[in-house]
Amino acid sequence: DQQVKQNSPSLSVQEGRISILNCDYTNSMFDYFLWYKKYPAEGPTFLISISSIKDKNEDGRFTVFLNKSAKHLSLHIVPSQPGDSAVYFCAASARGSGGSNYKLTFGKGTLLTVNP
């Protein structure tokens, strides 16, 4: 059962435009969400995170929005640059006991291509 879903395997946008990457989750115990960027054969690089007590967090060109009622979050990149081309992973961690809050559950990723 996939608890974190990224339904778009790929996304292509023009340089300078907005990129919107989406993520849905099913586990209502998730209370911390993160976005990572990953190049092939490298480890994921942390981009931005959001706690469930917020609905928006911004860091430079990156903004993450959280809609708890819809169990949906999105990452906006404005403006998109060719260097943003990579796979983007959504991840979540849960509050709770028994160690459940010490792991990240990842989506399968979305390949973003920003065309010059």
Added chain:
Amino acid sequence: KAGVTQTPRYLIKTRGQQVTLSCSPISGHRSVSWYQQTPGQGLQFLFEYFSETQRNKGNFPGRFSGRQFSNSRSEMNVSTLELGDSALYLCASSPGQHPETQYFGPGTRLLVL
């Protein structure tokens, strides 16, 4: 601060062998987590250690094991390697309290022949 380091970066083994991978966390981080990335399954959680104790474990067979040392460095071991164990193994470190961000190392690419 130096980032998370993993050794070796690349490894080729044959079926039935065993392998040990090493991870050094960011200085001051006490939690180390391990993940396996494969094309079919994506990034999957293996286990997490904090102060030399395993706090959480994913759904992997007992052939996958790990440990953490008093300096927070961690190792994971895979015994009796199978072809399906070929993957990128990623280590991540964090201070150790929820909610928090995990920072990843570059990974170890394991190929089992």
